[in-house]
Amino acid sequence: MRAAPTILHLDMDAFYASVEQASKPSLRGKAVIVGGLGPRGVVATASYEARRFGVHSAMPTAQARRLCPNGAYLIPRFTLYRQVSDVVMAMLRELSPLVEPLSLDEAFVDLEAGGVAFDAGSARAAGERLRADIRAATGLSGSVGLAGSKMLAKVASEEAKPAGLLLIEPGTERELLAPMSVRTLPGVGPATGEHLRRAGITTVGELVEAGEDELVRMVGRAHGTGLYRMALGLDDRPVVAERDAKSVSVEDTFDVDLHDRVRIRGEVQRLADRCVQRLRGSGHSGRTIVLKVRRYDFSTLTRSETLRGPTDDAAVVREAASRLLEAVDTTGGVRLLGVGVTGLADYTQEDLFAQSLAAGAGAADEEGGTDGTAGGTGAAGPEVADGGAGAPEGSEPPAEAQEAPERRWAAGSDVRHVLYGPGWVQGSGVGRVTVRFEQPGSEPGRVRTFRVDDPELEPSDPLPLPGDTDTGMGRGTD
Numbered sequence: 211m212r213a214a215p216t217i218l219h220l221d222m223d224a225f226y227a228s229v230e231q232a233s234k235p236s237l238r239g240k241a242v243i244v245g246g247l248g249p250r251g252v253v254a255t256a257s258y259e260a261r262r263f264g265v266h267s268a269m270p271t272a273q274a275r276r277l278c279p280n281g282a283y284l285i286p287r288f289t290l291y292r293q294v295s296d297v298v299m300a301m302l303r304e305l306s307p308l309v310e311p312l313s314l315d316e317a318f319v320d321l322e323a324g325g326v327a328f329d330a331g332s333a334r335a336a337g338e339r340l341r342a343d344i345r346a347a348t349g350l351s352g353s354v355g356l357a358g359s360k361m362l363a364k365v366a367s368e369e370a371k372p373a374g375l376l377l378i379e380p381g382t383e384r385e386l387l388a389p390m391s392v393r394t395l396p397g398v399g400p401a402t403g404e405h406l407r408r409a410g411i412t413t414v415g416e417l418v419e420a421g422e423d424e425l426v427r428m429v430g431r432a433h434g435t436g437l438y439r440m441a442l443g444l445d446d447r448p449v450v451a452e453r454d455a456k457s458v459s460v461e462d463t464f465d466v467d468l469h470d471r472v473r474i475r476g477e478v479q480r481l482a483d484r485c486v487q488r489l490r491g492s493g494h495s496g497r498t499i500v501l502k503v504r505r506y507d508f509s510t511l512t513r514s515e516t517l518r519g520p521t522d523d524a525a526v527v528r529e530a531a532s533r534l535l536e537a538v539d540t541t542g543g544v545r546l547l548g549v550g551v552t553g554l555a556d557y558t559q560e561d562l563f564a565q566s567l568a569a570g571a572g573a574a575d576e577e578g579g580t581d582g583t584a585g586g587t588g589a590a591g592p593e594v595a596d597g598g599a600g601a602p603e604g605s606e607p608p609a610e611a612q613e614a615p616e617r618r619w620a621a622g623s624d625v626r627h628v629l630y631g632p633g634w635v636q637g638s639g640v641g642r643v644t645v646r647f648e649q650p651g652s653e654p655g656r657v658r659t660f661r662v663d664d665p666e667l668e669p670s671d672p673l674p675l676p677g678d679t680d681t682g683m684g685r686g687t688d
Contacts, residue, residue, distance in 0.1 A: 212358035216322040219355040219363035223372040225315035227257035232349045236654035241281035248465035284622025290672040308449045320449040359445035383443025388415030395440045417441040459550025460484045467543030481549040482528040495520035496551030501534035506543035520555040619643040626670040651676040
């Protein structure tokens with residue numbers, strides 16, 4: 211516990227939704243919900259306007275639609291979120307060499323280690339300057355907490371939301387924490403919170419009154435002792451600089467359980483390609499390939515295979531993932547698939563034998579028409595499962611007679627039209643796609659509708675955010 215509030219916690223406000231509002235002018239000040247759009251989708255982030263209707267993260271999207279039927283429901287665009295996050299994290303590293311990211315939109319910073327703050331006044335100035343710099347560079351707002359410990363800094367940033375700054379002066383911790391819910395403390399989840407509630411303990415102050423011995427009796431020595439120390443505001447954990455990634459993975463949940471073995475294999479190969487893209491983007495290779503399968507009954511299986519050396523070759527990862535799939539029974543149906551790579555390294559020691567096997571398997575796939583990558587076009591890209599039914603196995607017509615699969619356009623995805631320029635998909639169905647043509651920094655744009663197979667409409671990469679955009683943040687009540 212420090213004598214000065216020189217530990218900073220930054221938490222960007224409704225990050226995914228705020229990025230969407232900043233990049234889509236027509237959505238500023240409106241309810242925006244980002245997450246899975248299918249019947250099994252889950253809310254990743256809701257804007258403050260949507261939260262007023264009771265929508266929150268981790269809520270089923272179907273429930274969110276009932277609470278907020280007029281909201282804008284969009285797929286996540288992680289490529290853009292990572293770009294914005296990189297800008298913000300670079301600003302934090304200018305403040306200090308000790309930056310501990312917790313996610314794309316959240317991090318601790320040791321201001322004292324960076325020499326930018328040694329007391330309350332200099333810490334507050336650094337926090338205000340950071341918030342202004344983030345707004346100028348991205349147009350987004352972040353909430354800042356400053357305290358003498360990580361736990362209190364995080365509590366402070368939560369209390370400062372949205373778009374605020376709160377500094378907890380050393381010596382005032384117990385007074386501040388006392389009326390707060392026990393769920394405020396790290397490690398107190400729903401189960402522990404309910405256990406404490408049944409014992410008549412609902413606030414942090416009541417935890418202190420109960421005493422360490424009673425808490426140890428209730429929840430065990432390790433947890434009870436730690437809980438009592440946190441209730442007193444005591445936390446000696448240091449800010450730890452960013453650790454190297456331990457794994458890279460991607461997964462998809464399907465709106466309808468998959469039963470067709472050929473389709474399942476195609477999805478695994480598609481996921482393997484996405485995983486390798488992310489692996490290469492992080493500058494790593496990996497040695498162990500992991501397959502995750504969640505079946506119709508919610509049972510989840512993981513299988514792994516360790517290669518002779520690290521690789522970032524898509525063919526090698528695809529073939530390894532396919533071999534792992536062969537050992538999994540999927541006859542009852544599959545609701546989720548995932549492919550990951552662990553044992554990461556900063557170099558690639560190619561397994562030539564594995565590559566030759568993968569090349570041979572790839573040639574066989576091309577002959578048999580089971581590659582599974584056809585139909586993955588369109589703005590939905592790999593994020594949206596193709597729920598269409600194909601021809602029965604073994605009954606496909608010759609390649610020249612096959613019809614092109616219908617392109618799928620997911621709400622929120624980026625597109626570009628030959629005549630009208632950049633825009634984003636508002637919705638699609640019945641062979642039509644509706645696009646709003648606008649871009650970050652512009653006025654709200656016009657809406658036009660096209661056939662889903664219009665050759666002049668193509669998927670596009672997201673456009674960068676302009677700085678200092680008014681996204682409507684700061685008007686929420688959370």
